[in-house]
Amino acid sequence: MAPAVKRSANGYRPPARKRARVLWRALSAELSTHIEREWFGSGPHRLLLSGRKVEALAAHPRDPRPVNAGQGRRVLAGTLALDGGSLRIGEAGDPFDTASPTRRFAVSLHRFDWLPDLVAAGPDGARRALRLLDDWRRVFGKWNAFSWGPDCLERRVFHLACAARPLAAEASDAEAADLRRDLARQARHLAEIKKIPARALERAVAVTIAGCVLAGKPGEALIDKGLKALSRHIDRIVLPDGGHATRSPEAGVELLFDLLTLDDALRQRGKPTPEAAARAIDRLSTATRFFTLGDGGLAAFHGGETVGPTRIAAALAHDDTGPRPLNSAPHSGYEKMVGGSLELIADCGPPAAGFLSIAACAQPAAIEILCAKDRLITSCGWSPEAAGAHAFRLSDAASTVSVGDGSAGRPLSGFRAKALGPWLVDGATTVSAERHDDVGGVWLDIVHDGWRHVGLTHTRRLFLDAVADELRGEDSLTPIAADPGAAEGPRRYLPFAVRFHLHPEARASIARDGKSVLIRGPNNIGWWLRNDAVDVEIAPSAHFDHGLARKAGQVVLKSQVRPEVGAKIRWKLTRAEG
Known part of the structure; x- marks a missing residue:
């Protein structure tokens, strides 16, 4: 029998065996740190450092x-x-x-x-x-x-x-x-x-x-x-x-x-x-x-901020004629979609685990979108240098789906974080991506189990239509274990949202229909974000640049989901006429 799982307001509490394993590693790390400090402060160690x-x-x-x-x-x-x-x-x-x-x-x-x-x-x-x-x-x-x-x-x-x-x-x-x-x-x-x-x-x-x-x-x-x-x-x-x-x-x-x-x-x-x-x-x-996206800057994922064109050019100056990269990075877990005036990078892998996860983010299937050289859709861009709490590593700080008030993973806190570092735990463990390129555009399907603690799987389906110069998306939450009788039982609803974090230089406004959102970047080219969400909101957000938070906004497409049944939100990003 599988160990019982206790849910909390912030997601879920992992099985006792897993918690004990992390605690043991934290105790071992704390003991090693104490021994190391005693040695580093000793006279023999200072003598060894003097050397020749x-x-x-x-x-x-x-x-x-x-x-x-x-x-x-x-x-x-x-x-x-x-x-x-x-x-x-x-x-x-x-x-x-x-x-x-x-x-x-x-x-x-x-x-x-x-x-x-x-x-x-x-x-x-x-x-x-x-x-x-x-x-x-x-x-x-x-x-x-x-x-x-x-x-x-x-x-x-x-x-x-x-x-x-x-x-x-x-x-x-x-x-x-x-x-x-x-x-x-x-x-x-x-x-x-x-x-x-x-x-x-x-x-x-x-x-x-x-x-x-x-x-x-x-x-x-x-x-x-x-x-x-x-x-x-x-x-x-x-x-x-x-x-x-x-x-x-x-x-x-x-x-x-x-x-x-x-x-x-x-x-x-x-x-x-x-x-x-x-x-x-x-x-x-x-x-x-x-x-590197078409504006010359770097995409911001997993504890990395947006790096500007000058720094990127300096990093690549040693090899100006290097090979053109493919649009897939399967070992890193990313996919790039390019067509017309749209460019997108999607996170298609699980976050790093263990000691490699001290800056990882619980944001599976997050995306960054460049529209006609304007970076419109991004994430909060948190990094270890940022003057912000680890809350910016949670799911609602990126352009992806969030369910309830939880997250698809969380950083360690307290004694364990002090001993091991702020590892990311309880995040997505299984993430799959299927890509199909054809003459008219690119299909990309991303599926992950980051919301397994509420019994749901998130599927993000994207189609970049190079002919129509538009991006269509569908975010679906489906039950992990289908139960034919569940739909007839007591109804339990959770709020869920599809978030699009805006770059600080982008601005958005909701149309008269209360659903469509017009987004403009520095080049003043308009893009409509149309959707079938129950409610649409433009909310405040933050974007980190060189460790400092800049004011930004986010478009939040809201709905509700019954974990026993599932739900979905469809959306489309298309260029505004004129």
Whole structure:
């Protein structure tokens, strides 16, 4: 007999065996973290980090990410702006001995996210950066759980490695020695971190790049350690179609930047790029093209925000003539439909599981739609950098179906989230997609079990009509277990909705019939969203851009469903005349 399932207002409570398994993993992780902290704070560990003295710098790796020299000049003028927060420190102030306005600001500060822009401001920027490094070293030079934790250390090592040569050019002999020692100690520590296994590949890349920058045997030791870790993780994280194992398009682009930097660093050291890394660069480049829509920006799914055209162009500048990607990414679980002036990307896979799901979203069958180069339909675009609650990872924060006040999955909370991270649990486990291309357009059927806790299966049928230049959709909820007598029993209704989250630059209005919705984007081209829903509403929403929420709207098509019988809503998106 199957274990009993208890439902709650937020969905359902999983079987006791599953809850116990997650709790045991959380307890084990918490114990490991405690042991790790004791070791990292010990004298023997500090001695090991000191290692062999580094006498010189070698490679100067180039990070292809765009930099903002103007932002660096603002730091020189005394204003430090990071992740939506701002701190006035003056021309010689110390931000590390001053309270940060937000935790997100503090994380970005200790990641040294300001360093590339400051170095780009020229010699004055490099000298100011050296003073800031000295300020950081004085307060945080010894291990502590925050500034030396994985959230901060990985990016700090990466930024320090890329900036080491221009910083050393403006440094005194003592400052240059401190810089080399800092980079070596932090890279050695980074190589030992086991927490947040989803970032193990990115940590390995940062360690290897640091090894390329440090000359002599200390650098060689880091290169060897980093490349061994890279070989263990890269084929698991980079899927055969180029998608990132977390299913986040943005995570794939950021990893591509890191691997391109690694490739440059290894070439400067006269070392071959591992075949697996070269293969991953090609695959990630292809996936980046797949996820880039006609407006030049990246689609936003599973903890990834919309990435703008400038950054995408920088990621692909190494290979301008790369192969044209297919319209299917079967390993990543996405499909693209293109026809006429419409373009759509659909999430056709289950969310990542376990430690890979710390930014996954419970939004199966979500879609993003571009209409005549205007991104009209999108999602809230939540990411781990966003200043918003994990509620934006739930089903009603994307352009898909939501049932009742629940969600097709939920993030962990409380002790288990603290120990393991905010894993997504109880999400869709079975998602299937069937696609058919013909001369007149593209059919796509997506079926998933994300609403199994209310006894329903969601089927989203899409047809992009290239001739009529319109998109037709049908969202059906059907009973998982058909019971001939159920329809005769007591009637129980649940509200359900089909949501279309609008881009902040799109606007919508309901026609006089109370059903049809006119949507316009920046190009002022109108699109009618017609439907057979019981009720239609335009409600407020949010859209995250660089971690900050922008006001947006959403079109909500409302109806009711009897779990024993099912229900459906049909809709059509077509270009308005004139």
